[in-house]
Amino acid sequence: MLYSQYATAADPTVANIFILRPTTPLLLTTSRTYETGVKLLSADKRAEATFSAFDIERKNVYVPESGILFNVAGKMASKGVEIAAAVNPVAGLKLWGNVAFVQSRFIDFTYVDGNGDFQSYSGKTPPNVPNFIANAGASYRFDTKLPVEIGGLVRHVGDRFNFQDNLVTMDAYTIFDAFAFVDIPKAYFPGVDQTRISFRVRNLTNKLYAAWGDPGYTDQIILGAPRSRIATRSRLRSNGSRGSPRPRRGRSCHATVGRNRKSIAPLKPRVSRAIDQRNLASIGRNA
Structure with missing residues (x-):
């Protein structure tokens, strides 16, 4: 078409x-x-x-x-x-x-x-606009009594500039996620047609990267989130609507692990550490 x-x-x-x-x-x-x-x-x-x-x-x-x-x-x-x-x-x-x-x-x-x-x-080139972005994923659903699906995702974002003069480059980065969920039928929880319990690990390798640079504050960048583990539960009610995920508070439902990092860090010239015009890496290097 x-x-x-x-x-x-x-x-x-x-x-x-x-x-x-x-x-x-x-x-x-x-x-x-x-x-x-x-x-x-x-x-x-x-x-x-x-x-x-x-x-x-x-x-x-x-x-x-x-x-x-x-x-x-x-x-x-x-x-x-x-x-x-x-x-x-x-x-x-x-x-x-x-x-x-x-x-x-x-x-x-x-x-x-x-x-x-x-x-x-x-x-x-305008700030924070990469020339190349790629995403890929795979999952497999096991046809068991309680259906379980596991999978993984990979995302790559190319080099970007943090200011319109294009003198400082935020390096490209690649991050990986993993997920698994189990669908529990109505027989186990009367009153809802289906309950889904999901588990996700974001930034699996705990990569340090710059996610975004503010052109108004060129000596700072926002770092990407470190590795985190998330568990959620969602429900499909009898009327066909899905209940909003309501993770319980506490480490069992949402835990974050990894290096202790600040959200905003100074940008050091000549040191490489690593949404659109159509869309969103390392800390930076002088071009």
Whole structure:
């Protein structure tokens, strides 16, 4: 099946107009999106795939220069492709994955800073936008009296810049998750059709990485969460609605382990430690 779509939108400038300079215009940020692609489904409905290409353009984008100052980028553009696929090769086994290649650039971004110096970031990549993102996962469901499913996920995010000058790079990172859940039928818990108990381990290898950089505070980054273990319970009621997961408080329901780390850490130049234009690595290195 072929598909295409076109959309436009406009949104207010920034949440707080008091952080704009008197000389900064108050404009609406507008956007335009083209997307086209193809969706495929096998005859036995065991495999599906999607390929899409997109082109996004935004005008009058307010970009932070510091924590209290914003400048207007006249135009930004993003182009890319996405590929996603999923397959059930045998009963109980599921495999899936997706990749995205993105090219994002400031097309028109020039201004005079507070010191009276001319600045131009035209042609630069916006902060926190990777050129490549990939996700993959697999799971297997055991057809037992109490059905149990186990699986794993891997996510890779490419290099990103933490500021529009593109001088400091946040390194690419790859993280792994693991999960398992058991479905308990109504016979065990009268009053609900099905209860699911889930267990998940996030950041399985306890990797240290930078998840995001704030262009307004270029000497700081936000680190990704360390390894954590989570248990939840959800219920499917007789009316067909699923009850919200309500993990009990305490170590049995939510425990976090790993190195003791602060959420925000200083960025050290020349030291490498390792959501969109279409989407969100190590601490950083000077480009």
